[in-house]
Amino acid sequence: MNLPSPYLLFIGQATDPLSIKMAKSAADWSPEKCIGEFSLPGCSVTTGLPSMSIQEGAQQGAKGFVLGFANSGGVLDTSLIDSIIEALEAGMDIINGLHDKLTDIPEVAAKAAELGRQLIDIRHPTTRFKTGTGVPRSGxxxxxxxxxxxxxxxxxxxxxxxxxxxxxxxxxxxxxxxxxxxxxxxxxxxxxxxxxxxxxxxxxxxxxxxxxxxxxxxxxxxxxxxxxxxxxxxxxxxxxxxxxxxxxxxxxxxxxxxxxxxxxxxxxxxxxxxxxxxxxxxxxxxxxxxxxxxxxxxxxxxxxxxxxxxxxxxxxxxxxxxxxxxxxxxxx
Amino acid sequence: MNLPSPYLLFIGQATDPLSIKMAKSAADWSPEKCIGEFSLPGCSVTTGLPSMSIQEGAQQGAKGFVLGFANSGGVLDTSLIDSIIEALEAGMDIINGLHDKLTDIPEVAAKAAELGRQLIDIRHPTTRFKTGTGVPRSGxxxxxxxxxxxxxxxxxxxxxxxxxxxxxxxxxxxxxxxxxxxxxxxxxxxxxxxxxxxxxxxxxxxxxxxxxxxxxxxxxxxxxxxxxxxxxxxxxxxxxxxxxxxxxxxxxxxxxxxxxxxxxxxxxxxxxxxxxxxxxxxxxxxxxxxxxxxxxxxxxxxxxxxxxxxxxxxxxxxxxxxxxxxxxxxxx
The missing domain is CATH 3.40.50.300 (P-loop containing nucleotide triphosphate hydrolases)
Structure with missing residues (x-):
């Protein structure tokens, strides 16, 4: 896994600080990889990083658009999809940590394919693992x-x-x-x-x-x-x-x-x-x-x-x- | 899940009794659903049911061809695939309990599609589950x-x-x-x-x-x-x-x-x-x-x-x- 950075952290319309745990974690622990945050009207929380538009993030060099919020119900609403499309058009790959895969959203998948951008579902392992053995190992x-x-x-x-x-x-x-x-x-x-x-x-x-x-x-x-x-x-x-x-x-x-x-x-x-x-x-x-x-x-x-x-x-x-x-x- | 029966139990070239646990379980616990077993040369174990060819199984009314063996390594060898194709052609749906999906084997997927038969991967849940709650329930x-x-x-x-x-x-x-x-x-x-x-x-x-x-x-x-x-x-x-x-x-x-x-x-x-x-x-x-x-x-x-x-x-x-x-x- 090779995540494109620096990140623009998308926190949507979040109002619960716990719901932006993913964005906040990146801001707290990898500030050198984060350019700023992008939120929608109604959002009442912040990662503490500068707030900016998608265009401003792109101008400052953002390569990864991070879906940094939890979505209850598992369905992304339309305003969030519009922002994802805008980020793709601004030149960013999308980094998603939700259970839902971005590739399952037809308009997002089509736009990414058209522009040659990556949709990276970091929660979904791409490796085929073996079963465990429990055999003692060094370190x-x-x-x-x-x-x-x-x-x-x-x-x-x-x-x-x-x-x-x-x-x-x-x-x-x-x-x-x-x-x-x-x-x-x-x-x-x-x-x-x-x-x-x-x-x-x-x-x-x-x-x-x-x-x-x-x-x-x-x-x-x-x-x-x-x-x-x-x-x-x-x-x-x-x-x-x-x-x-x-x-x-x-x-x-x-x-x-x-x-x-x-x-x-x-x-x-x-x-x-x-x-x-x-x-x-x-x-x-x-x-x-x-x-x-x-x-x-x-x-x-x-x-x-x-x-x-x-x-x-x-x-x-x-x-x-x-x-x-x-x-x-x-x-x- | 609605499994087509009666079953013809395919035990391949198995030599280890534990490796045909799935076939043996059906023979022991649902004998009324089982017509017989089909094995390949080299097989040295049995479910105890009558041995027969795929054609004989089909003539006796078998509707489900059960892959009743464990395959180590996760890859089905060619002789097994030939038998699966033969069962599809003889009118049976295939019931698979391996981790590997039948739909991932191109010639099997193509033949099933051509003949309108089902490939049933019983190990792979088709439902999307919720997370547990632990709330006490009756019964x-x-x-x-x-x-x-x-x-x-x-x-x-x-x-x-x-x-x-x-x-x-x-x-x-x-x-x-x-x-x-x-x-x-x-x-x-x-x-x-x-x-x-x-x-x-x-x-x-x-x-x-x-x-x-x-x-x-x-x-x-x-x-x-x-x-x-x-x-x-x-x-x-x-x-x-x-x-x-x-x-x-x-x-x-x-x-x-x-x-x-x-x-x-x-x-x-x-x-x-x-x-x-x-x-x-x-x-x-x-x-x-x-x-x-x-x-x-x-x-x-x-x-x-x-x-x-x-x-x-x-x-x-x-x-x-x-x-x-x-x-x-x-x-x-």
């Missing part, structure tokens, strides 16, 4: 696992990768979802892999490496989420992690998209993940906890992290507020 | 779970369904793999579902039902198999089982296709499955153990089952040798 791997979906696994993993790289360690971020792929320029969206091949796809994503090398593997879902635990399980076995970081969002009211379903405790998440991970790496360890504390004050965040450390005997940080120093130290 | 469900792949989950589930139906209970077998689908005439091959939708597909397969109804859901893989645990996990959450039966093959030397990897203990399998299943049904219970004892004598089989019962306090049977009476009783 070290860390995986982030969650109490729930969207609790900060990608941010934590990227923070760890950057911190290790900054101190000169041999470390690679491995993207497993569309936002991570956009940041890294490569990866596998494991939630789009045929289920027989989940762990095999992850074994291919982070293969044997030199003994001093760390793969920092982005987690997905949660073993406690009734929709996505299969993805989390296959990812856990395929990653064969030496180290796990537990990720959590403080004060999340319920499991994502399932009102009424409480989140599991950190202890439950630790036990279930360790038991499952030992199937492919009996030496796996939990090295710390990473919490999105954005719902509370600085003081409350520090108190919460201190309490977790006392309770579990593990370092606990908010990567945005406190950095990931204690987690990096725990890796030795 | 009762039993799921078979395994120490490994291919340990008798389908045979156990079918035995339970037939036994419940025989005593007048309101019970339905729910197929989750290609062999089960061939027997039942419908179902979802969960190992071919996009991984984001595993549990959602299973929720659709065994939806809310009347309170006295039992769905007997065929298990897949094992939470301890490093290739397939993601499938098993999504199936477990989606089935939302009230009752689990642990399935095991006595004296299996290693996890399927992974020499050197030992099977987990029954205790490990019980603990891991209960912990995971409680995410969608806190009241889940293990009701018994089902063992394929074909590797030992009658006496040794009885001794083994008695020992398991004493150790775990659960009924333990070989469904083929002993029937499933004690498991049905445990359902109340």
């Amino acid at each position: 070290k791997r860390l995986l982030t696992v969650g109490t729930d979906c969207s609790v900060g696994k990608m941010y934590t993993t990227l923070s760890l990768a950057r911190a290790l790289q900054a101190k000169g360690a041999n470390a690679t971020f491995r993207a497993t979802g569309q936002s991570g792929i956009l940041v890294a320029g490569e990866g596998v969206a494991v939630d789009c892999v045929i289920s027989d091949f989940i762990s095999g796809a992850v074994e291919a994503l982070c293969p044997a490496n030199s003994e001093d090398h760390w793969d920092l593997v982005e987690g997905q879902g949660s073993l406690f989420h009734p929709a996505f635990a299969g993805v989390s399980m296959g990812l856990l076995h395929g990653a064969q992690p030496d180290a796990l970081v537990i990720c959590h969002a403080l004060n999340r009211a319920h499991m994502r998209a399932i009102p009424g379903r409480p989140l599991p405790s950190l202890e439950q998440v630790i036990n279930m993940n360790l038991n499952a991970a030992r199937v492919t790496n009996p030496a796996v360890k939990i090295i710390g906890v990473s919490v999105n504390t954005s719902s509370v004050s600085d003081v409350e965040a520090l108190t919460y992290c201190k309490d977790v450390t006392e309770r579990l005997g593990l370092p606990c940080v908010d990567p945005i507020r406190h950095g990931v120093g204690p987690l990096v130290e725990a890796l030795g | 009762k469900r039993l799921l078979t779970v395994g120490t490994d792949c291919s340990v008798g989950k389908m045979y156990t589930t079918l035995s339970l369904a037939r036994a419940l139906q025989a005593k007048g209970a309101n019970a339905t077998f729910r197929a989750t793999g290609q062999s089960g689908i061939l027997v039942a005439g419908e179902g979802v091959a969960v190992d071919c579902v996009i991984s984001d939708f595993i549990s959602g597909a299973v929720e659709a397969l065994c939806p809310a039902n009347s309170e006295d109804h039992w769905d007997l859901v065929e298990g897949q893989g094992s939470l301890f198999h490093p290739a397939f645990a993601g499938v098993s996990m999504g199936l477990l959450h989606g089935a939302q089982p009230d009752a689990l039966v642990i399935c095991h093959a006595l004296n299996r030397a290693h996890m399927r296709a992974i020499p050197g990897r030992p099977l987990p203990s029954l205790e490990q399998v019980i603990n891991m499955n209960l912990n995971a299943a409680r995410v969608t049904n806190p009241a889940v219970k293990i009701i018994g153990v089902s063992v394929n004892t074909s590797s030992v004598s009658d006496v040794e089989a009885l001794t083994y089952c008695k020992d398991v019962t004493e150790r775990l306090g659960l009924p333990c049977v070989d469904p083929i040798r002993h029937g499933v009476g004690p498991l049905v009783e445990a359902l109340g």
Whole structure:
């Protein structure tokens, strides 16, 4: 996968900050690849990058038009399709992270063919994977696992990768979802892999490496989420992690998209993940906890992290507020 | 899915009894739908049904030509394709349970189109599923779970369904793999579902039902198999089982296709499955153990089952040798 950049980030008519996660991830983690954002009337959120028209983006050199929003219902409305056509005409390839494929929209497919532009559905693997083997492989791997979906696994993993790289360690971020792929320029969206091949796809994503090398593997879902635990399980076995970081969002009211379903405790998440991970790496360890504390004050965040450390005997940080120093130290 | 029957079971040049599992399943469980088997020179195994040519099968009324063998490597060799073409010309539709699609073989696709015959890839879901919710639903469900792949989950589930139906209970077998689908005439091959939708597909397969109804859901893989645990996990959450039966093959030397990897203990399998299943049904219970004892004598089989019962306090049977009476009783 070779994603055309720099990007113009299209955020449509979004009003929910969580719905532009993909655009925001690129703006936060690959600002050097991003020229700006393009939104439609009604949009009330921003990535923080300069707002511009498609024409302005093209004039400033944008090569990839990123569909940086989530679309509920799976159908793109007409105003969004018009913008995609305009971007194609302005010389950009389209980068799509939705389940729906752009090639399934006839007018988009026809326009791209006419102009010789690429429609890149980054969520859809083009490789045919093998089934997993669980055979031990060299190199070290860390995986982030969650109490729930969207609790900060990608941010934590990227923070760890950057911190290790900054101190000169041999470390690679491995993207497993569309936002991570956009940041890294490569990866596998494991939630789009045929289920027989989940762990095999992850074994291919982070293969044997030199003994001093760390793969920092982005987690997905949660073993406690009734929709996505299969993805989390296959990812856990395929990653064969030496180290796990537990990720959590403080004060999340319920499991994502399932009102009424409480989140599991950190202890439950630790036990279930360790038991499952030992199937492919009996030496796996939990090295710390990473919490999105954005719902509370600085003081409350520090108190919460201190309490977790006392309770579990593990370092606990908010990567945005406190950095990931204690987690990096725990890796030795 | 509406499968054309009666079937002529094509077993190719198979020499390994396990490799014709799909044909054997249909012969054992739906003999009324099977006219006979067709094999090629070199084949050394049998379903036990009469051997006949494609022409003889057609004369006796066969409507579905079932590819009843597993093909390693994913490529059908020429002699097999010739037989498929001959069956199409003899008036049959083709029923395929391999990962590879028949529509991807140009000469088969062309011949089927020319003659107006169906190419039915039963492993590939044609439905677009939703993601799972885990919301409690009415009706009762039993799921078979395994120490490994291919340990008798389908045979156990079918035995339970037939036994419940025989005593007048309101019970339905729910197929989750290609062999089960061939027997039942419908179902979802969960190992071919996009991984984001595993549990959602299973929720659709065994939806809310009347309170006295039992769905007997065929298990897949094992939470301890490093290739397939993601499938098993999504199936477990989606089935939302009230009752689990642990399935095991006595004296299996290693996890399927992974020499050197030992099977987990029954205790490990019980603990891991209960912990995971409680995410969608806190009241889940293990009701018994089902063992394929074909590797030992009658006496040794009885001794083994008695020992398991004493150790775990659960009924333990070989469904083929002993029937499933004690498991049905445990359902109340």
